[in-house]
Amino acid sequence: MKLIIEHLSKRFEKKEVLRDIDFTFESGKIYGLLGRNGAGKTTLFNCLNRDIQTDAGSFYLQEDGTRREVKAQDVGYVLSTPAVPEFLTGREFLKFFLDINEKSIQNPKTIDAYFDEISIEPEDRDKLLKDYSHGMKNKMQMLINIIAQPNLLLLDEPLTSLDVVVAEEMKQLLRSLKKGRITIFSTHIMDLALDLCDEIVLLNHGILEVVDQANLDSREFKDKILAVLREEGHE
Numbered sequence: 001m002k003l004i005i006e007h008l009s010k011r012f013e014k015k016e017v018l019r020d021i022d023f024t025f026e027s028g029k030i031y032g033l034l035g036r037n038g039a040g041k042t043t044l045f046n047c048l049n050r051d052i053q054t055d056a057g058s059f060y061l062q063e064d065g066t067r068r069e070v071k072a073q074d075v076g077y078v079l080s081t082p083a084v085p086e087f088l089t090g091r092e093f094l095k096f097f098l099d100i101n102e103k104s105i106q107n108p109k110t111i112d113a114y115f116d117e118i119s120i121e122p123e124d125r126d127k128l129l130k131d132y133s134h135g136m137k138n139k140m141q142m143l144i145n146i147i148a149q150p151n152l153l154l155l156d157e158p159l160t161s162l163d164v165v166v167a168e169e170m171k172q173l174l175r176s177l178k179k180g181r182i183t184i185f186s187t188h189i190m191d192l193a194l195d196l197c198d199e200i201v202l203l204n205h206g207i208l209e210v211v212d213q214a215n216l217d218s219r220e221f222k223d224k225i226l227a228v229l230r231e232e233g234h235e
């Protein structure tokens, strides 16, 4: 499966954020999306999730030579600022989510098994989500997006607020889930991108480009990424 983006453009008033983007993402890979503040990473995700309209261009999934439109159920989108229903407990939220997605979830596990997977302690599972820490809310959001096994998993700086142990567990989880889906991961933490991702993609001057990692050790590779990103002055 491939996600093919053709001539995608988006501007906000005078600011041209995405400029005629042509890019192909392939399943089985984790893509690290790097770009400076304001480069347009969230805008790209919002377009792919159809939260905002594009000005021009299109994107679609291609499987066995057949193209089809990206549907809502194809996409899991983990926001950098977690949005969870604060009036529910963790368990109620998870149960609700499992119930409404019953038909699409393959090999469902028990609610406690899911909590175990993201290391939410038993004593926290029946607390209201409003009393969860930022990192715990983030984990819940990541979990419900992973459970539904989307074809396209968009992660907008999701590991930044997690403690080192959980961030490591989440990395393992994402690695174990990458087969058969396209994972695009935006981050400002270059080491995380290098550690987790199969490809590094830069969003620079409104276009996407892959950074070729061939024959470069990680220091040289980092320098190369920085050099490309530095070209763009603050606007």
Ligand SMILES: Nc1ncnc2c1ncn2[C@@H]1O[C@H](COP(=O)(O)OP(=O)(O)OP(=O)(O)O)[C@@H](O)[C@H]1O
Pocket: 012, 015, 017, 035, 036, 037, 038, 039, 040, 041, 042, 043, 044
């Ligand atoms: N709804 C909006 N209205 C007007 N301008 C917007 C809107 N959303 C984003 N922008 C502008 O588009 C540009 C790209 O923003 P975006 O949030 O996509 O960048 P980003 O790469 O995710 O940044 P960061 O790394 O800082 O989170 C910025 O200049 C931002 O001000």
